[in-house]
Amino acid sequence: MANVTLSQIKKKYGNTPVIHGVDIEAADGEFVVLVGPSGCGKSTLLRMIAGLETISSGTLTIGNRVVNDLDPKDRDIAMVFQNYALYPHMTVETNMGFSLEHRGGSKSQIAERVKWAAEILDLSNLLMRYPRQLSGGQRQRVAMGRAIVRDPQVFLFDEPLSNLDAKLRVAMRAEIKNLHRKLKTTTIYVTHDQVEAMTMADKIVVMNAGEVSQVGAPLDLYDRPANRFVAGFIGSPSMNFIDGVVENGRFTAPGIDLKIPSFTAGETSRQLICGIRPEHLVIGGEGISAEVSLVEPMGSETQVTFSLPENTIVGVFRDRIAAKPGDVLSLGVQTDGCHFFDPLTDLRVE
Amino acid sequence: MKIDMSIRTRTMLYGLMCVLLIPFVFPTWWMVTSSVKPISDIFAFPPDFLPRTYEWSTYQRVFELQPFAQQYWNSGYIAAIVTAGTMIVSSLAGYAFARIRFPGADAIFMVVLLGLLIPAEVTIVPLFQMFNQWGMINTHWPLILVPVFGAPSVFSTFIMRQFFIALPIELEEAARVDGLGRFTIFRKIALPLAKPALSAVAIFTFLHSWNLFLEPIVFISTPEMFTLPQALTQFTDAYGGAMWNIQLAAATLTALPVLIVFIVAQKQFVEGLAHTGLKG
Numbered sequence: 001m002a003n004v005t006l007s008q009i010k011k012k013y014g015n016t017p018v019i020h021g022v023d024i025e026a027a028d029g030e031f032v033v034l035v036g037p038s039g040c041g042k043s044t045l046l047r048m049i050a051g052l053e054t055i056s057s058g059t060l061t062i063g064n065r066v067v068n069d070l071d072p073k074d075r076d077i078a079m080v081f082q083n084y085a086l087y088p089h090m091t092v093e094t095n096m097g098f099s100l101e102h103r104g105g106s107k108s109q110i111a112e113r114v115k116w117a118a119e120i121l122d123l124s125n126l127l128m129r130y131p132r133q134l135s136g137g138q139r140q141r142v143a144m145g146r147a148i149v150r151d152p153q154v155f156l157f158d159e160p161l162s163n164l165d166a167k168l169r170v171a172m173r174a175e176i177k178n179l180h181r182k183l184k185t186t187t188i189y190v191t192h193d194q195v196e197a198m199t200m201a202d203k204i205v206v207m208n209a210g211e212v213s214q215v216g217a218p219l220d221l222y223d224r225p226a227n228r229f230v231a232g233f234i235g236s237p238s239m240n241f242i243d244g245v246v247e248n249g250r251f252t253a254p255g256i257d258l259k260i261p262s263f264t265a266g267e268t269s270r271q272l273i274c275g276i277r278p279e280h281l282v283i284g285g286e287g288i289s290a291e292v293s294l295v296e297p298m299g300s301e302t303q304v305t306f307s308l309p310e311n312t313i314v315g316v317f318r319d320r321i322a323a324k325p326g327d328v329l330s331l332g333v334q335t336d337g338c339h340f341f342d343p344l345t346d347l348r349v350e
Numbered sequence: 351m352k353i354d355m356s357i358r359t360r361t362m363l364y365g366l367m368c369v370l371l372i373p374f375v376f377p378t379w380w381m382v383t384s385s386v387k388p389i390s391d392i393f394a395f396p397p398d399f400l401p402r403t404y405e406w407s408t409y410q411r412v413f414e415l416q417p418f419a420q421q422y423w424n425s426g427y428i429a430a431i432v433t434a435g436t437m438i439v440s441s442l443a444g445y446a447f448a449r450i451r452f453p454g455a456d457a458i459f460m461v462v463l464l465g466l467l468i469p470a471e472v473t474i475v476p477l478f479q480m481f482n483q484w485g486m487i488n489t490h491w492p493l494i495l496v497p498v499f500g501a502p503s504v505f506s507t508f509i510m511r512q513f514f515i516a517l518p519i520e521l522e523e524a525a526r527v528d529g530l531g532r533f534t535i536f537r538k539i540a541l542p543l544a545k546p547a548l549s550a551v552a553i554f555t556f557l558h559s560w561n562l563f564l565e566p567i568v569f570i571s572t573p574e575m576f577t578l579p580q581a582l583t584q585f586t587d588a589y590g591g592a593m594w595n596i597q598l599a600a601a602t603l604t605a606l607p608v609l610i611v612f613i614v615a616q617k618q619f620v621e622g623l624a625h626t627g628l629k630g
Binding site: 050051052071072073077078079081082083085086087088089098099102103146 | 518520521523524525526527528529530534539542543
C-alpha cells in the first residue's frame, strides 16, 4: 500500500493540451474516485498513473517514489479495465496467475495466491473456465482477481462497471467496496457515474475539461459544491439553476421571491445564479409559484417538472403528488437548500 | 405458410448451388476418372460418367517415368519451409505495422503493399540474374526465398496486420501492467490469439507454394530438383504428345494434399478471413 501524489500533472497530444496541471493526493489506503463527463480527461489521468500514457510535465509519486519514467510493470500497480481485458486464450486460473508467473513466482506460491483471490471473489468453481464461458459479472470478478492476486500497492479501476446491467452494477459496487475494506489497498477509480462516485468514494475528484473542479468527501461535494459545474454534476436529477438578483436577504427572479436567511439583510443588489436541488423543493412552501408541466411517478418518489416564466425546474418529492399538468403550485425551499454561484466565474458565493 | 415458403426458398437455393457446383466439380471428376481410363477413352464422346475399364497401372507409370517421389518430397518440404517462414515473417511484420508507431510506418507499409501490384513475370528476370550471381540456380533456394520475402509474404503481412489492428489494445495494456515486454506480449498474447489469421496465412501460403509454376520452370532445370507442377509438364511421349492418363494420374496425386489441406482446414480458413475483414 502507498500514497499516490499527482503534482501539476499535464498532458499534451502534439500541441493540444488535454490535462492542464492536476494536483491530487490519494492517501495510503484511500478510495479515490475520479468522476466527470466523457472527455474530461479522467481516464487519461488514470492511464498516466498506470504508465500507459506518458506524462508531459509534472510529478507522479507512488509511495514516495517518483514513477514518471517507470514502465507500468515497475510501478507496482494493478489495473482493472473497462472491458475487463481478460486473456481469451487462458483459463480463469491462468489469467489470475499470469502476472505472478511472469514475475517468476513459484508454482506453489502462484497456486496459493490464486486460491486466496478466488475464495475472496467467489471464483473457486470457475477457475478452469475460459473468459468466453463467463457472465459479465463473473468476468468483472476475474478482472479484479487478476488485480488483487499480485498484492500491488495501488489498484486502478477504469470504469469497470459500465458494461454491466443496472442491477449487477449495484451488486458489483458493493463487492468492490467490500474488497477495498478487506484489503485496504489505495484505490483510484474512474467513473462517469456520479452515483457510483458518491456511494464508493472516500474522496471524490470531480474533473472537467482536463482540470480538477473540486476535491472532497462525497457529502461535502453534495452540500457545498465549489462551482456550478460540480453542483450540476453531483446529484440526480441535476440541480436547478435560476438567474436572479439577491437583495436585502431575498432572491428574486420571474416567478420567484425567496427569503435567504444565509444572506445578510443589508446586502446590496447583486446578480447571482441560485441553485436548488430537486429534492430540496417543498410543495406548499413560500417563494415560488410554478405551473406543473409534467408529473412522473416513480413509486418511491415523484418527479415533477415545473414551468416558471423564464425557467423550467424539476422537483423530487417523497410523497405521491395528485397535481396534474396545468395546476399552479406554491413551492418553498428547505433550509440551506439554496446555493449561489457567480454568473461570471461560476464559483460558489457564500 | 411461412414454413412452406422457407422450404421452397431453401430447395431453390440448394438447386442453384448444385448447378453452380458443376463447373467446379466436373474438372476434378474428369481428372480423377480419366486417370484410370485407357488413353483412347478419355476424349470419347459422349464422355463416360465412370470408366468402362480401370487401368490402375497409370499410377505406377507416374513413378516410373519421373522421380515422382523425389519431386513430391521437393514440393512438400519447400511448401512446409515457405509456410513456416511466411508465418514467422508476416506475423512479426504485421504486428510491427499494426502496433509499433515508428517514423514513416504508414509510408513504409504503403511501399510494402505496392509490391503486390507488381506481377511476378516483371521481376522474374532480375530475380534470375540475382540468384544466378548468388549461385542458387537449380537449387530450391529461390523457391523458398521469393515467397517468404516476396509478394505472397506481403499479402500475408497484410492479413496479419489487419488481424492485430482489430485485437483489443487493452489486452496488451493489461499485459504491460502484468509485467510483459513488447516481444513477450507478441509471443504470449497476440500470437496465440492470432491463430485464425495464422491458419488462413498458412493455408494460403501452402497452396501458393505447392502450386508455384513460373519460378520452378525458370530456376530449376533437372528432374530430381523439379517440383510437382513443373513435373506434370514432363509426362509426354517421344514426340511431345501428352500421355493424358498418366499426366492426369500425376495431377490427381498432386491435387490430393491440396484437397486434404482444404477439407481439414476449411473452418480455420473461413474464420481467418472473417477475422481479418477480408471475406467477400
